[in-house]
Amino acid sequence: MYYPVMLDLSGKRVLFVGGGGETEVKVQRLIEAGAWVRLISPFAHPALEPIAQTTQLDWQRREYRYGDLEGFMLCFVHLPDTCLNARIAQEARERGIWLNAVDDPQYCDFILPSVHNQGDLVIAVSTSGVAPALAVRIRERLAQEYGPEYAVYLQMLRAFRTLVRQAYPHSFAERKAAWYRMVDSSALDLLRAGAYAQAQALLLQTLYTSASAPVVELRTRQQETV
Missing domain, CATH: 3.40.50.720 (NAD(P)-binding Rossmann-like Domain)
Known part of the structure; x- marks a missing residue:
């Protein structure tokens, strides 16, 4: 193994x-x-x-x-x-x-492993050396599902790393929940449709869903950062 x-x-x-x-x-x-x-x-x-x-x-x-x-x-x-x-x-x-x-x-x-890259996304597939050709075929199928929009998506999410820490500086649980809200949103679908600004706005909305986040102050910071 x-x-x-x-x-x-x-x-x-x-x-x-x-x-x-x-x-x-x-x-x-x-x-x-x-x-x-x-x-x-x-x-x-x-x-x-x-x-x-x-x-x-x-x-x-x-x-x-x-x-x-x-x-x-x-x-x-x-x-x-x-x-x-x-x-x-x-x-x-x-x-x-x-x-x-x-x-x-x-x-x-x-x-x-056999590797598929889209920007910061790296998907590695291995058959533990048993059948490398099978790993290549699996990677090729994954490449069809994880296209160029994932590179754009990760580039966008990179800008949110500081914002998440600012929004929830004292709670790992809240930061974790915020990340799952963002990646579970439909922002990626908007990016596939070319709606970059709408995707960014949706991520901001899901980031600040928690009542404990100082929304007004952090939105001001976001405007200065993004």
């Missing part, structure tokens, strides 16, 4: 021993997540050439050698020939570094 977790890779050092067909995509996603990536690969990766000119990717065009994992927190391996996986896994375990060997679960300390 796997324990799901979201990692903050901003500024973290990640090693990628590459060459396999998905090297480009996986390295790009790590960089998009804010990681600093060292790629060790003597193979051609045309999509990575422009990124190699930036400070986020250090591409060493050679094969893996012992010692390459020193100083890294994560390591990914995706080689055309998996014969080196055991050696890389041995070094990773000696150094206490978490390793993901693509399509070679015996050397994986973690696996990657």
Whole structure:
């Protein structure tokens, strides 16, 4: 059984021993997540050439050698020939570094789910490595349901985080109730219809439903904040 977790890779050092067909995509996603990536690969990766000119990717065009994992927190391996996986896994375990060997679960300390993103919304689906293709199909179905409006919705809700704390500064229960009132409202339906202002007004209304919130004062603050 796997324990799901979201990692903050901003500024973290990640090693990628590459060459396999998905090297480009996986390295790009790590960089998009804010990681600093060292790629060790003597193979051609045309999509990575422009990124190699930036400070986020250090591409060493050679094969893996012992010692390459020193100083890294994560390591990914995706080689055309998996014969080196055991050696890389041995070094990773000696150094206490978490390793993901693509399509070679015996050397994986973690696996990657199939992911759908809409702005701040991240939906991850995993079959615990049993059938990744099924996870992809489930993710594709979820992508049809959770479209671009969710990115807009979360962007709008982000602006309400301060307002919720201001409205109910002394009660976690009231803050929790306010969030559920907002996300259970029809604001998302209004966004789907393109009614941005109406959606924002409805969220404000549901936020201030509780009689304990100083409505007049906080609406004034909202006008200054949003």
